[in-house]
Amino acid sequence: MKHMIAAMAGGFALLSGAFANDTEAAVAAARDWRTAHGADILSGFVDLLSLPNDANDAENIRRNADYISGLFKERGFQMELLESDEAPPLIYGLRETPGAERTIAIYVHYDGQPTEPAEWTHPPFQPRLYSRAMTEGGEEISFPLAGEAVDEDWRLYARSASDDKAPIPALLAAIDALDETGIGFTSNIKLIFDGEEEAGSDYLDDYLAAYADKFADVDLWLFCDGPTHQSGSPQLVFGVRGVTDMEVTVYGPNRGLHSGHYGNWAPGPGWRLAQLLASMKDEKGRVLIKDFYKSTAPISKAERAAIAAMPDIDDELRETFGLAETEMDNAPIAERLLLPALNLKGLKSAEVGALSRNVIPPSATASIGVRLVKGNDPEEMLNILEGHIKKMGYFITREDPDADTRARHPLIAKVTRSSGYPAMRSRMDDPRVSPLVGALRTVAGDELILNPSLGGSLPLYMFEVASTAPIVILPIANYDNNQHAADENIRIGNLFYGVDAYAAVLTMGAN
Amino acid sequence: MKHMIAAMAGGFALLSGAFANDTEAAVAAARDWRTAHGADILSGFVDLLSLPNDANDAENIRRNADYISGLFKERGFQMELLESDEAPPLIYGLRETPGAERTIAIYVHYDGQPTEPAEWTHPPFQPRLYSRAMTEGGEEISFPLAGEAVDEDWRLYARSASDDKAPIPALLAAIDALDETGIGFTSNIKLIFDGEEEAGSDYLDDYLAAYADKFADVDLWLFCDGPTHQSGSPQLVFGVRGVTDMEVTVYGPNRGLHSGHYGNWAPGPGWRLAQLLASMKDEKGRVLIKDFYKSTAPISKAERAAIAAMPDIDDELRETFGLAETEMDNAPIAERLLLPALNLKGLKSAEVGALSRNVIPPSATASIGVRLVKGNDPEEMLNILEGHIKKMGYFITREDPDADTRARHPLIAKVTRSSGYPAMRSRMDDPRVSPLVGALRTVAGDELILNPSLGGSLPLYMFEVASTAPIVILPIANYDNNQHAADENIRIGNLFYGVDAYAAVLTMGAN
Missing domain, CATH: 3.30.70.360 (Alpha-Beta Plaits)
Incomplete structure (x- = not known):
């Protein structure tokens, strides 16, 4: 499958100085920032990835929570660790934007899957940089020095490099780019960083109930987790099973x-x-x-139209997985x-x-x-x-x-x-989501896939219970990130796509 | 299920001195002999069971072969160990009977299933005597001294006590009883004792081919292996699947x-x-x-008639095995x-x-x-x-x-x-088998079950290839003998039934 993001992350830069709106300026600023500060972004990410983050390792999970809180505090967020005796702290943050009429809540999880170090090429919490994917013949390279150029095909290997710490340095870089250039946010931003997602998020609904007042005013939930589409294109996802x-x-x-x-x-x-x-x-x-x-x-x-517009990857998937035929006479996967x-x-x-x-x-x-x-x-x-x-x-x-x-x-x-939990699917034509789609198109153009639903499951129904705001998923990781397995990695181009995408989110227009 | 053999082994003694034929006299002599010499029969059996007999244990298998050969040699058999580089020796023996027009070949296997001593109550090659089955509250007792009475409900525990060394002491005792009383055999008797049955009898057909001349004149194959019917009654079996x-x-x-x-x-x-x-x-x-x-x-x-005459054990089996219904609306097992x-x-x-x-x-x-x-x-x-x-x-x-x-x-x-092998089923109305049925009725009366086929499999088809003689199976072991498992045992009444049955075989009338 193709890495369309490779083209995209660099390819849609608009002519600077000719911005039709704030989002275009913001995305341009983000691109300039990550181009100039790529080595610093990587270096900061390496520090974060060096903290072991198994949800059952209470001591290290707290080190992660404190460290991440500190990073956002430095950037003007009011930070708070919501506590429970039985679960890792939920990182909560708020940065109010004067005059903003909308509150966006950004969900990330800072815990990672348990590791089996014996299966890894390098220790999972000692990040390594490769010239490209190991599986594509990549070789280990030194980290760039401050100011040196960064290649989008490089891969950073460590547990949670993709799932799900990647949104953190990307969001931080987007904030820095906007703050540095004086481009203001258009929304209040709330952070909700889960510390036990890989352990089942068993206590997340308790947190949501106990701190219902903190989340009652959310207008849009943004879930930053998961990989881009199998075609390599970025996607905005409206549901999970x-x-x-x-x-x-x-x-x-x-x-x-x-x-x-x-x-x-x-x-x-x-x-x-x-x-x-x-x-x-x-x-x-x-x-x-x-x-x-x-x-x-x-x-x-709207869903039928979105499906029709999605890239047809079915034949390629069938070939990859050795299937001459799939169910219901090769009915399209997005429909299934x-x-x-x-x-x-x-x-x-x-x-x-x-x-x-x-x-x-x-x-x-x-x-x-x-x-x-x-x-x-x-x-x-x-x-x-x-x-x-x-x-x-x-x-x-x-x-x-x-x-x-x-x-x-x-x-x-x-x-x-077993008990299980229900699906979540937000309306694709919800007016509260439209500005986000427009903002992301500034980054990804027509390559942006609007996906009615992932096949996989996340307990996002919890947020439907907590508020009536739409819930969408904005993944940034490369789909070949070895999620949950040994040699988890992120492609640098995908990390950079995240910087641009978050800059768009932070500056998206009115409903 | 009932132990009909218990009644039988003692119950059908005919009035001595009033024998209608030689078989009645022979069976009476066998009963007298085992009553007088029960302790000696057990003692001899213990010696045999003390020899470990895993088919893959070449040294001990040969000790068994030599020992068993010696026992039959003492009783007038010409003994020979047929040899192969790849399998245990096949014990071959012949005792000719002057004037006999019929040759009966008796098959026994002297190897046993591999043992897992940890699962046994006592070491598998250190025979122990119990007052009755362990599972029925039996307790260990001393072996009887020569001349002391032997109880038919006693159980002897050791590997191969039933499967398949039991026929050896039973046959030896029958021979001794007849020789002692001067009652002559009515057939030539050939022995064919297999040393690798539990290992698959892979080389048995090679032996049969290599020594075809030794087996060409066989008129009746008698397989001495397996348990009596689940009802507890003795049976003569005409086939296997x-x-x-x-x-x-x-x-x-x-x-x-x-x-x-x-x-x-x-x-x-x-x-x-x-x-x-x-x-x-x-x-x-x-x-x-x-x-x-x-x-x-x-x-x-003939098979339909035999099935109709068999005890109906189906309801009892269903109850034992927790089955409300069996296949084809409870069709009779013997027919299935x-x-x-x-x-x-x-x-x-x-x-x-x-x-x-x-x-x-x-x-x-x-x-x-x-x-x-x-x-x-x-x-x-x-x-x-x-x-x-x-x-x-x-x-x-x-x-x-x-x-x-x-x-x-x-x-x-x-x-x-896999390759597998075919079934064997002898005609129930074969005139060469009728004298055997008559002789066994002298021992077991109307309790004798004529069973068209076992459900299980034995490679008896090999003997169909070797000759045109009918093949029948005469089992003596109690059906609850823990065959192939830990705490294998034989009920003494069943061993004694074997003595009587072999005396009948050795003296059965003309076709």
């Missing part, structure tokens, strides 16, 4: 039985599971369960992600391969994941699934069946339900 | 894909496998694959075992439970076992299965697909075939 899970175990004999002595007499649980699963989804990928699609919010006109997904994450019954034995196993289990879209209630979707299993003749239990249950029911399914 | 295997792997993306980003776009291999398997077998257990049942030999009139079975031995795709991840797995695998009956060719049955997979739209490979194969075929199945 929700998620829930169900595990289903069906039963055969109460012990493994010799497949010769009892084969084609004792029912095999694997056959039962196969029959049950085959009743749920057809060969094309259509879910056959009654009402599975019923609560799904329709695709709006606006439907709930029934995923089979795992299957298990006894053993296969060298460990396989001539036994009729006592049980067979399927791990089923459900990705939810706007309109789907997690609990209700599991009810629909469970209702289908019942309709197929199964008696539902929550525990392994006892002898009495076994004697009474030929078909028994143990169903284990 | 064959067996073969197939492993099928179907594919999704060439790597695990995030179930959010790609769920309901990338096809899930688990769904494909479920759909494929569901096309093979219906809810009742009927195999839906075309021609799967076609080559199956019909059930003969005369059909080929399609067993699902294992299923695997990624992980379930705590290890499950939000990933669309790259593949899903089913381990399929096939039990074969008379008429089914192993190779041809796998062809039929593979043909079905093709018919379902799959491209068949023998290896994981490369990028080119993936690009050309939406549905790919890797099929790994």
Whole structure:
């Protein structure tokens, strides 16, 4: 896939001195600033990345929180660490803009995925610079000295280089560029930096409830996390899917039985599971369960238009992933992600391969994941699934069946339900978002993708509960950043795109 | 389940001095002998069981072979160890009976399953005597002194106590009883004692081919292995099922894909496998694959009659195994075992439970076992299965697909075939078997079950190749003998039933 950002980050510089609005001036200032101060931006980022940030490492997480707070305090933010006994501090900040009628809240998470240093080329908290991606033949290079030029294809390797510390130096650089040139913000800016996102953000809703007054006046939530589109183009994303899970175990004999002595007499649980699963989804990928699609919010006109305008990456993805065909006769991925997904994450019954034995196993289990879209209630979707299993003749239990249950029911399914959370999808034609789209077009031009929804899940529904403001996601990281894995990295061009994009955000026009 | 043998082994003693034929006299002599010499029989058996007999332990296997040869040599057999560089010796023996027109070959295997001593109550090659089964509250007791009475409910614990050294002391005692009383054999007796049955009898067919002249004149093969019927009654078995295997792997993306980003776009291999398997077998257990049942030999009139006369143990088995229903609306097990079975031995795709991840797995695998009956060719049955997979739209490979194969075929199945071997089923109305049935009725009366086929598999087809003589299985071990597991044991009543049964075999009447 192409790195369109490479072209973009440098390519859309407008003629200076001819700005149609403040955002154009701001983006130009940001570009000048990062061109002149690229080495300093990298050096500051290296300091931040050197602080280990596993959410479960309380001491280091606090060092991160204090350090980041300090950086924004120096830049005129009123900073506060919101505290909980059970979670890392939530970094909160506010910089008021005189006369501003709008408040933008910027979400970043400062914790990172746990690391397995043995799998890394270098220690995960000792950042290294490469001439390009290691996987593309890049070689380690020295960091530039102050004033030296910085190449957009360089990669900086460290845990959280992309996910999700990258927005911090980019935002700081954008602020410095604007402050230095005297270009004022057009909004009040609130910071909400999560310290336990990779550990599940279990306490985020508690924080939001406990400090509801701090967030009640937010007019736009900006989520700065995740990678750009697989095409390499920058994107603004309006939604995420929700998620829930169900595990289903069906039963055969109460012990493994010799497949010769009892084969084609004792029912095999694997056959039962196969029959049950085959009743749920057809060969094309259509879910056959009654009402599975019923609560799904329709695709709006604006969403259809956005999908039509997105780059067609489907053929390229199919080739990359070795798939001759995808579900529903190669239906476009962006459209598929606006439907709930029934995923089979795992299957298990006894053993296969060298460990396989001539036994009729006592049980067979399927791990089923459900990705939810706007309109789907997690609990209700599991009810629909469970209702289908019942309709197929199964008696539902929550525990392994006892002898009495076994004697009474030929078909028994143990169903284990997880809780999960709903999807979030903001209206693409919300007038509160339009200025942001315009501002980002100043940076990215027509390459900017407006994406109705990511396929993945984030608990953004929490912010829907907290306020009625639209929620959008503005990712900056390269999609090949090795997120969550060893040798996580950021492409410098993407970091720079972030500087420009945040300058646009901070100076975006009125609704 | 009941121990009908308990009653039998003591209960059918006929009035001495009033024998209608030689077999009645022989059985009476056997009973007298084992009653008087029970302690000696046990003591001899303990010596034999003290020799470790894992087929891969060449040194100890040879100690067993030499020791057993010696025992039969003392009793007038011409003994020979048939040798191979690659397998344990095959013990061969012959005792000719002047004037006999029939040769019976007796098969036993003297090797045992590998042991895991940590799982045993006592070391597996240090035999111990219990007052009854450990699982029924039995306690360890001292071995009886010569001349002391022996209780039929006692259990002797050691590896191979049942499987399959038990026939050796039983046969020796029967020979001693007949020799002592001067009751002559009615057949020439050949011994063929296998030293690698638990290791697969891979070289048995080589031995049979290399020594074809030794076995060409056999009129009846008697397999002394396995347990009595689940009802506890003694049985004579006329067949075994064959067996073969197939492993099928179907594919999704060439790597695990995030179930959010790609769920309901990338096809899930688990769904494909479920759909494929569901096309093979219906809810009742009927195999839906075309021609799967076609080559199956019909059930003969004699077999139908035998099945009708067998004790109905199905309800009891269902209760024991926690099954409210069995395949084909509770069709009788003895009838089901005369059909080929399609067993699902294992299923695997990624992980379930705590290890499950939000990933669309790259593949899903089913381990399929096939039990074969008379008429089914192993190779041809796998062809039929593979043909079905093709018919379902799959491209068949023998290896994981490369990028080119993936690009050309939406549905790919890797099929790994094992070789397997066919079933064996002797005619129940073969005149060469009738005298044996009559002789065993002298021991067991109407309790004797004539069983058309075991459900399990033994490579008895080899003996069909070697000669045209009928092949029958005469098991003596209690069905609850912990075969292949820790704390293997034999019930003394079953050992004694063996003494009586072999006395009947050695003296059975003319065809």
